Amino acid sequence: MNAPADTGSPAAAAPPSGSPAPVLSVRGLSVRFVMRGGRRIAAVSDAAFDLAPGECLALVGESGCGKSVLAAALLGLLPGNARTAGSARLNAAGGTAGPDAGDGGTIELLTASEQELARTVRGRRIGLVPQSPAAHLTPVRTVRAQLEETVRELTGVRRSGARADAERAADRAAFPLDHLDRYPHQLSGGLAQRAATALALVGDAPLLLADEPTTGLDRDLVERTVDELRRHTDDGRALLMITHDLAAAERIADRVAVMYAGRIVELADAPAFFGTPGPRHPYARGLLDALPERAFRPIPGMPPELGALPDGCAFAARCDRATAACEALPVPADGVACHHPVGAPPAAPGGPTPAEATEPTGAQRSEEDGRRARTA
Amino acid sequence: MLELRDITAGYEPRTPVVRGVSLTVAAGEAVGLLGPSGCGKSTLARVAALLHRPDGGTVTLDGETVTGWRHRAPRRQRTAYGVLFQQPRLSADPRLRLGELIAEPLRAGGRRAEIADRVGELAPVVGLTDELLRRRPHEVSDGQLQRACLARALVLRPRWLICDEMTAMLDASTTAALVAVVESYRRESGAGLLAVGHDRTLLARWCDRTVRWADLTGAPAARAEAPADR
Numbered sequence: 073m074n075a076p077a078d079t080g081s082p083a084a085a086a087p088p089s090g091s092p093a094p095v096l097s098v099r100g101l102s103v104r105f106v107m108r109g110g111r112r113i114a115a116v117s118d119a120a121f122d123l124a125p126g127e128c129l130a131l132v133g134e135s136g137c138g139k140s141v142l143a144a145a146l147l148g149l150l151p152g153n154a155r156t157a158g159s160a161r162l163n164a165a166g167g168t169a170g171p172d173a174g175d176g177g178t179i180e181l182l183t184a185s186e187q188e189l190a191r192t193v194r195g196r197r198i199g200l201v202p203q204s205p206a207a208h209l210t211p212v213r214t215v216r217a218q219l220e221e222t223v224r225e226l227t228g229v230r231r232s233g234a235r236a237d238a239e240r241a242a243d244r245a246a247f248p249l250d251h252l253d254r255y256p257h258q259l260s261g262g263l264a265q266r267a268a269t270a271l272a273l274v275g276d277a278p279l280l281l282a283d284e285p286t287t288g289l290d291r292d293l294v295e296r297t298v299d300e301l302r303r304h305t306d307d308g309r310a311l312l313m314i315t316h317d318l319a320a321a322e323r324i325a326d327r328v329a330v331m332y333a334g335r336i337v338e339l340a341d342a343p344a345f346f347g348t349p350g351p352r353h354p355y356a357r358g359l360l361d362a363l364p365e366r367a368f369r370p371i372p373g374m375p376p377e378l379g380a381l382p383d384g385c386a387f388a389a390r391c392d393r394a395t396a397a398c399e400a401l402p403v404p405a406d407g408v409a410c411h412h413p414v415g416a417p418p419a420a421p422g423g424p425t426p427a428e429a430t431e432p433t434g435a436q437r438s439e440e441d442g443r444r445a446r447t448a
Numbered sequence: 449m450l451e452l453r454d455i456t457a458g459y460e461p462r463t464p465v466v467r468g469v470s471l472t473v474a475a476g477e478a479v480g481l482l483g484p485s486g487c488g489k490s491t492l493a494r495v496a497a498l499l500h501r502p503d504g505g506t507v508t509l510d511g512e513t514v515t516g517w518r519h520r521a522p523r524r525q526r527t528a529y530g531v532l533f534q535q536p537r538l539s540a541d542p543r544l545r546l547g548e549l550i551a552e553p554l555r556a557g558g559r560r561a562e563i564a565d566r567v568g569e570l571a572p573v574v575g576l577t578d579e580l581l582r583r584r585p586h587e588v589s590d591g592q593l594q595r596a597c598l599a600r601a602l603v604l605r606p607r608w609l610i611c612d613e614m615t616a617m618l619d620a621s622t623t624a625a626l627v628a629v630v631e632s633y634r635r636e637s638g639a640g641l642l643a644v645g646h647d648r649t650l651l652a653r654w655c656d657r658t659v660r661w662a663d664l665t666g667a668p669a670a671r672a673e674a675p676a677d678r
């Protein structure tokens with residue numbers, strides 16, 4: 073039950089001690105796209121997090137922030153012009169995987185061959201809950217036919233056994249068995265999502281990766297979908313949910329990772345993030361303040377282009393806390409990558425707080441102190 | 449005033465998705481229409497925007513009964529509307545640069561002389577830089593493209609805005625930014641708004657009043673979902 077070797081990543085990348093060994097350990101993950109003419113797009117930079125069995129991590133951020141690229145990197149589905157660095161280790165998770173899950177020890181996802189990914193990872197060790205189930209399901213085949221085929225592909229079970237396994241997967245995804253002989257276009261949005269989830273569950277993968285699973289769904293359906301995903305997490309799976317829907321993230325997540333301009337700028341426990349004390353990174357705080365149930369106030373400006381990122385903090389041009397210090401890239405510390413995080417950080421045993429460690433200017437410091445005094 | 453009375457509409461004659469629905473938006477008023485997806489509210493929005501001909505009922509626009517839809521509507525009625533949809537990629541010509549996309553309604557109306565001024569005026573309002581105006585839809589994010597579609601909807605200074613799930617694909621900050629643009633335009637122009645959506649918190653925050661689809665039709669909220677769902 074040892075934590076993975078420390079590679080100099082923020083302590084908060086890891087779940088609280090006492091959690092089981094992570095299913096997924098990401099360290100220093102970067103993805104660059106090399107464009108025509110040699111231009112480079114920094115889609116993901118230096119991402120680090122762990123994900124334990126039974127835990128849901130929501131990766132939130134606006135479209136184009138790099139969160140879907142990160143997911144594609146984990147699945148080995150990046151286009152040919154992508155270059156990756158860092159590490160993403162998928163560990164064997166004892167207990168949760170079925171006997172046919174191909175549970176073969178630790179795999180380095182970034183360097184695994186396509187053959188290995190196709191044979192042992194996708195579907196077997198990582199189940200993908202897709203963004204648009206309608207596009208993921210084959211229109212000319214019934215749900216049952218697609219489930220049975222996936223069962224045969226993943227487990228090698230023959231026709232008769234496949235039928236039972238397919239029904240079991242459908243049942244786990246709360247897909248009504250009397251709808252199995254329908255075609256995708258005969259399903260409502262909610263049932264199409266459950267059919268796609270059933271497909272993701274067939275291989276009994278210990279890690280589920282859900283990419284914007286609630287886009288375009290009504291609020292009621294969003295809630296049902298995330299509650300169902302939560303149930304699969306409570307069964308002992310790990311869930312990485314990628315979403316721009318903060319309400320969905322709040323409902324399901326144990327921890328939240330906020331991505332901005334390709335970097336994870338804050339990684340926090342969900343109750344602290346959505347409740348008190350709230351987010352500590354100014355971007356994350358701005359994102360929550362933009363919600364209609366909160367201030368409904370947009371963050372001024374737009375994110376920078378991933379092909380032309382500044383050397384320092386990528387949020388500086390939009391940030392009302394920016395100082396000269398922000399011209400240097402903030403290093404993640406205690407779960408937040410910011411020179412002047414909001415509020416007092418939770419008491420850390422020993423060591424300076426990130427805000428103190430950056431030696432703010434006198435004005436900044438007194439402002440910081442004033443803010444602390446007010447919130448104290 | 450935009451008045452929809454007893455509207456029946458759909459895509460197949462015998463199975464209308466909208467049945468006998470009435471809804472009125474006063475001049476300058478913002479009305480939210482709340483309902484689940486697939487319930488028919490988007491069809492009603494298209495009828496209101498003169499984009500879909502109803503099978504029954506009447507639409508009255510600023511005191512004038514509408515007799516033609518789409519290209520059969522008189523130009524002065526068509527140009528009274530700015531319309532936004534959920535998926536900017538379905539409503540934006542992929543060959544046009546964003547600047548040309550915004551200018552499209554002016555060009556179609558033979559008002560080329562106004563293009564430079566009007567686009568130059570609107571781009572900063574919706575948050576688009578000159579660099580973005582030169583890009584094509586596939587080179588920008590959904591949020592940036594929706595900003596361009598919003599500028600296009602405002603380019604003729606419409607008296608009515610119809611926003612059908614305008615922000616459903618967008619993050620919280622872009623949503624708040626686009627709603628703020630719509631509201632500041634309405635404050636200065638007095639335009640009325642019909643905002644269709646499924647997010648009751650958003651509509652309650654945005655609009656003067658919100659009507660529920662179920663209350664308009666007297667149908668259970670999830671009727672269109674019901675046959676295939678549990």
Ligand code: SF4
Nearest residue numbers: 385388391398410411
């Ligand atoms: S590092 Fe500076 S500019 Fe960046 S978010 Fe923190 S305070 Fe703002």
